Amino acid sequence: MKWVFWLSLALAAYAYFGYALLLWVMVRLRRLPVRTGQHSLPSVSIVIAARNEEARLPAKLENLSLLNYPRELLQIIIASDGSTDRTAEILREAAPRIVPVILPESNGKAHALNEAVSHATGDILVFLDTRQSVAQDAISELVACFADSSIGAASGELLLEADDGAPSPDALGIYWKMEKIVRKLESASGSVVGVTGAIYAIRRELYTEIPAGTILDDLFIPMHIARMGCRIIFQPTAIARDRIFVEKGREFSRKVRTLTGNYQLLRLAPWLLSPANPLLFRFVSHKLLRLVVPLLLVLMLVSSAAAGGPVYRTLFWLQVLFYVLAALGTLSSSTRRFKPVAIASTFVSLNVAAALAFYNFVSGRNKVWI
Structure with a gap:
């Protein structure tokens, strides 16, 4: 025993x-930088799936209106997945500033994202959620990564804050900080495994349709991009902010959901456990x-x-x-x-x-x- x-x-x-320590050694031995240079700004399509979000949507639309990316290059698509509140009405009223995709029945977030992407015209797809607010320069910071032709996807950074806006001081905040350290090390040494669902970007031609019922689009999509030979990086200057749930059990439920998604992904994409996965x-x-x-x-x-x-x-x-x-x-x-x-x-x-x-x-x- x-x-x-x-x-x-x-x-x-x-x-x-141990894994974080191993990554640290790898970075010390060989850091892989992101190549930068002069390039014209690409067109961008922001994609959001929403369901019964009438309480959050006005603030989200205001947040999006403050982004400093050129308006003529920015398309905003928000899909309402069978919402039963005023979500669809709010989206229709916001047109033509946004492209509303009104789905009469709820078929899940994956389906809503697929439908929204089918309306996208931008060279770069930026995926956001309704709950978080994003920094004014977040889109610009993400898009800058794609000056490097080897980059297929870029993840932003999610800051978890207390009700007063200060960084979370509790142990969950410490855990999240450790998770971000791992992502930074993965990015500096090659590719990140997964992205931050609240804010990430990909090249539109690399989008893979998400199977119905998929929980973790932020793991399914980037792993397919890695399989295509592209690099997935972490861009900590592209910031989204979120509040830690104060309701008892909400943060725990969110973690259970995420971990359940990891199991589900093994069934949806069994190749992840084979040599076909370059990030195995x-x-x-x-x-x-x-x-x-x-x-x-x-x-x-x-x-x-x-x-x-x-x-x-x-x-x-x-x-x-x-x-x-x-x-x-x-x-x-x-x-x-x-x-x-x-x-x-x-x-x-x-x-x-x-x-x-x-x-x-x-x-x-x-x-x-x-």
């Missing part, structure tokens, strides 16, 4: 820290290993309890203490002010989400619009 404990610990540590090693290291960490944690706890001896008894009780801190943070939000409690509860919450994602996938509960 001792080797089970150490192997499980090594894999879990690699998933969260990165995909396994960044996405898949984290899905099995819940199993690794169980194996660590059971094997340390069964191994015997003072060392393994100590390791067992340290794990128990860690889970007690996590439970404390879950039951009492005030205790999360203490960093060890916040880190423990966030880590356990993320892995409970991964376990639930697996259950959702095997039980067929993966039909989520957004």
